Amino acid sequence: MFLPAGSQDQIGEKLDRQAKVIQSFRTVVKDRGFKAIETPVVEYAQTFNNSHVGMKLSHMLKWFDRDGEIEVLRPDWTTAIARAIMNQHPKQLKWFYQGSIFRQDKNGFESRQAGIEIVRADPYLGEIESLFTAVDVLSAWKIDNYLIELGHTAIFDYFIQELGVTDDTKKLLRTALHDKKQDDVYRLVDQTNKPSIAKELVELTEAYGDKTILDEYKQKWGNRPELIEVINHLQSLIDNLEALGYKNIIIDLGRVKQLPYYSGVMFRGYLTSTGETCFSGGRYDQLYDQFGDDKIRAIGLAFDVDVLANHIKDDQTKNKVCLVCTPKTHVKAEKMRKDFPDSVVDITYEQPNEEDYTKVITVRDEVNQ
């Protein structure tokens, strides 16, 4: 029997480590007052590819239901949770989830995530709480070699407004900045009626690095209050993280959003050993615009359980005890388990390979001796 390309079985230690990642995550977020939520695996495509959300249908695993509606396997948690919590009491602000998402545009259809959503909370509180939760959870996993990257959607929006370009050019420019493709950025801006901005946007592709970038750009953008506000905002998030004792922060002022619903601060965690992204998230107030006129503020982040499971340390290996018994002495062997509270106890009928165990004990039937 074969598996489709992209599907895989999960076995043994890998599963143990995933379970451990999820267990520690649940403990930390529950202690911080988050409430669990789970949405179904099957939903309508419309929930994810409507204009407010903007995910691509071609990236989803999908089929038609009997009424001809397109159904999909959950491609994103944040969007599904937004739909679900609109029916919940608005008093609960902090939610957490854990489970798989399914996408066709990545290697392997299924990826496991665990994450948080903070909805209707004071925006600043939401941002600090998201970042502090990330630090708290990573510390519970005993992972300390990571960097947090901060970015903000308002920077790109500011320049787009200055340029007054069409939606098509805006899309191309966003892609060029996403790829840090300097010649494309220059060419696209040079064609507008404000070519003077071209050089600035090209420079933005290199506006990443440690927090000194913020000082540099604070000077550069001195006469633009909208941008200074963004810089000050990012600076205050850094100040809070540093005051908490977390200092490995990088900035990317040239980062642009990849989903239309992001609106504000964006963050991402990188494992320094491999460069893998271990979490990502940000503010997405616009996601909730689809539910009516009330402005709802929302923020959240998702951890990549698959990546993290490869990096947390295995539990200390326990002693392995083998009890060799017969059908007659099986009950006696079962009762003996309690004599080895901190060991893995295996019961067999056949003499095992001694090297596989710390201790091998033959269970005898005392009555017949």
Add this chain to the structure above:
Amino acid sequence: MKPVIALTKGRLEKQFTEYFKSLGFDTTPLTEKGRKLRVETDDFQFIFAKGPDVTVYVEHGIADLGIVGGDILAEYQPDVYDLFPLPFGACRMAVATEKGKVWPDQKKTIASKYTGITKQFFKANGESVDIIKLEGSVELAPILGLADGIVDIVETGTTLKENGLVVDEEFMNFSARLIANRSHLKIKKDALMPFIEKLKSKKGV
């Protein structure tokens, strides 16, 4: 850790080595590597691979940076930073066909190594075509009647001419480009920036 740079083997490799030398780097380890696919210099580690594989090594973070043709990037669309063009490896993408060819009224058949680019080009022109994927010597396809035309890169045009083909339309210009792994560019900024700046010094963006 020295920065790891993936180089496209063959013509691009030679052009890069010359360019690298012109920037003042010692290229002896690169020119005298024999058949080795991995070479270490005082400052860098180089790996040599085919163009599409260069993008794979960079995307997966095995290499921090890569030197690859713009045609390969347009065709494979890897998830990498596509920083800037380099002053070598210039070529154009073109539709070509037999001299005097009258295009059929019905759907055309196009042979190409670049099926992604071909699909994108005809789609943008609002035209449906059938595409046949070939691995090389694409010029044979129209001559032998496999396809009505081809989409391929043209450098000097000599191969086309010698095989009785003419350019019908040119639609993309490419050169070699510098690409970077998305997270390594940021995490290893201090180690990578001097090399990037040096390569940029002549490009004139």
